[in-house]
Amino acid sequence: ESIQTPLNFSLFVILQRHGEPPLIKGWIPYVGKALEFGRDAHKFLEEHKKKSGDIFTVEMAGKYMTFIMDPLMYPSIIKHGRQLDFREFTSRVAPITFDYPPVTDSKFPGLGEQIVRSFQLLQGDCLTPLTDSMMGNLMLLFRQDHLGAGPAKEGIWRSANMFDFCHSVIFEASFLTLYGRPPSAHRHSSMGVVRKDFIKFDTMFPLLIAEIPIWLLGRTKAIRQKLINYFLPHKMVCWSNTSWFIRRRSELFEQYDVLRDIDKAAHHFAILWAAVGNTAPAAFWAMYHLVSHPEALKLVRQEVHDVLRLGQVEFSSDRDVTLSREQLDKLLYLESSISESLRLSSASVNIRVAQEDFSLRLNAKRSVAIRKGDIVALYPQSMHLDPEIYEEPQTFRVDRFVQDGQQKTDFYKDGQKLRYYLMPFGSGSTMCPGRYFAINEIKQFLCLLLLYFDLELEEGQPRATVDLSRGGLGVLLPATDVRFRYRLRK
Numbered sequence: 001e002s003i004q005t006p007l008n009f010s011l012f013v014i015l016q017r018h019g020e021p022p023l024i025k026g027w028i029p030y031v032g033k034a035l036e037f038g039r040d041a042h043k044f045l046e047e048h049k050k051k052s053g054d055i056f057t058v059e060m061a062g063k064y065m066t067f068i069m070d071p072l073m074y075p076s077i078i079k080h081g082r083q084l085d086f087r088e089f090t091s092r093v094a095p096i097t098f099d100y101p102p103v104t105d106s107k108f109p110g111l112g113e114q115i116v117r118s119f120q121l122l123q124g125d126c127l128t129p130l131t132d133s134m135m136g137n138l139m140l141l142f143r144q145d146h147l148g149a150g151p152a153k154e155g156i157w158r159s160a161n162m163f164d165f166c167h168s169v170i171f172e173a174s175f176l177t178l179y180g181r182p183p184s185a186h187r188h189s190s191m192g193v194v195r196k197d198f199i200k201f202d203t204m205f206p207l208l209i210a211e212i213p214i215w216l217l218g219r220t221k222a223i224r225q226k227l228i229n230y231f232l233p234h235k236m237v238c239w240s241n242t243s244w245f246i247r248r249r250s251e252l253f254e255q256y257d258v259l260r261d262i263d264k265a266a267h268h269f270a271i272l273w274a275a276v277g278n279t280a281p282a283a284f285w286a287m288y289h290l291v292s293h294p295e296a297l298k299l300v301r302q303e304v305h306d307v308l309r310l311g312q313v314e315f316s317s318d319r320d321v322t323l324s325r326e327q328l329d330k331l332l333y334l335e336s337s338i339s340e341s342l343r344l345s346s347a348s349v350n351i352r353v354a355q356e357d358f359s360l361r362l363n364a365k366r367s368v369a370i371r372k373g374d375i376v377a378l379y380p381q382s383m384h385l386d387p388e389i390y391e392e393p394q395t396f397r398v399d400r401f402v403q404d405g406q407q408k409t410d411f412y413k414d415g416q417k418l419r420y421y422l423m424p425f426g427s428g429s430t431m432c433p434g435r436y437f438a439i440n441e442i443k444q445f446l447c448l449l450l451l452y453f454d455l456e457l458e459e460g461q462p463r464a465t466v467d468l469s470r471g472g473l474g475v476l477l478p479a480t481d482v483r484f485r486y487r488l489r490k
Contacts, residue, residue: 072363132325162287236250324345348472348474355372356372
């Protein structure tokens with residue numbers, strides 16, 4: 001991808017071609033509008049939409065990003081796979097962020113295609129053993145950490161920070177499900193240290209994705225190295241119960257002699273970030289919204305009990321519970337509450353890089369000229385918070401995605417039904433391949449919480465708000481953690 005310099009930029013302004021969208025440029029050469037966008041992407045884009053219409057180009061960090069703000073135009077972008085490529089962006093940025101060599105066909109013939117194919121092991125029939133394994137690992141953690149002897153057994157209220165609680169459970173359960181267990185133990189003894197380092201790395205993730213050199217980011221390089229070292233092949237080969245997905249990737253990497261052990265480990269670490277980076281905050285927001293709305297929590301809890309009863313299971317806190325993939329699929333209101341939480345908290349930007357100069361047709365009346373190397377971007381958060389599509393968009397509604405006992409899929413803009421109305425996982429052929437696993441994880445986690453515990457927010461604290469610094473990168477984190485109480489249900 002060509003990066004245009006300030007010199008190109010001045011020429012672009014002078015020679016802006018017919019049919020190109022309005023250009024928004026910053027007063028600092030090269031940086032452009034990157035700082036304003038970083039402070040509050042949604043506000044920035046909404047303000048420029050009012051001034052410049054549904055399509056405009058923003059100069060940011062030496063690149064030109066053309067934002068398409070009308071969701072009715074999204075299908076036109078998504079189907080232009082040949083001219084608008086997603087992988088060019090990720091295949092350049094991910095190796096820099098996670099420290100593995102770019103996966104090029106010249107150096108690693110066929111590896112890129114095989115890696116893409118390996119993601120099928122997170123979907124379809126392969127999702128069933130993965131879901132079963134996750135259920136067992138969540139149950140293990142709940143039993144050992146939260147349902148054991150002492151206060152839990154006596155039904156005494158315990159307090160915790162909600163984001164930290166969600167992150168610790170999702171992190172370890174995901175780790176065990178994907179990578180497996182250490183020899184002769186159910187859990188990895190160093191998991192607390194690994195998670196602490198992961199959080200430090202994750203804090204710097206937005207800067208790494210923005211291609212800030214890692215040597216400018218304090219101890220981040222050393223922390224990343226520690227995390228990568230955890231996945232060295234001689235360590236992983238001793239782990240049992242490893243998922244098919246990770247086993248397949250390990251086998252693939254072994255076929256390439258030019259791939260060093262440290263490079264293989266870096267690929268595995270990248271998957272850990274992909275598995276936890278957005279799932280943990282998504283679990284937090286779903287939990288937070290349910291606990292904040294007792295009626296919604298009661299409705300979803302009843303739904304979980306009803307689904308268990310349909311399977312002839314009478315729940316008892318003394319016994320481990322299992323929810324199959326089929327049972328999870330029946331939890332309509334739980335799924336709606338997760339979708340609603342994602343609508344309110346996800347702020348990913350869908351990026352495509354133009355492979356050639358071409359005219360992008362957006363609808364019957366409109367097309368825009370796009371230059372090779374420019375970025376076309378969709379920012380679904382503006383759609384998620386559009387009051388025309390979602391009535392009272394800032395309000396959490398547990399049943400927003402339920403209609404007549406079915407999943408609701410009819411949402412409208414300008415009187416037209418939207419093909420894409422909820423996009424927390426990207427779009428088109430580049431949608432997150434682990435999305436089904438992630439949603440099932442969150443469902444399982446919430447089911448166990450609702451079945452085993454009474455849950456309350458502690459009094460005297462403000463409502464949770466989003467930290468806007470990760471705008472464009474997925475699910476936003478809470479600006480500050482939230483205190484809650486939990487006790488074993490009678």
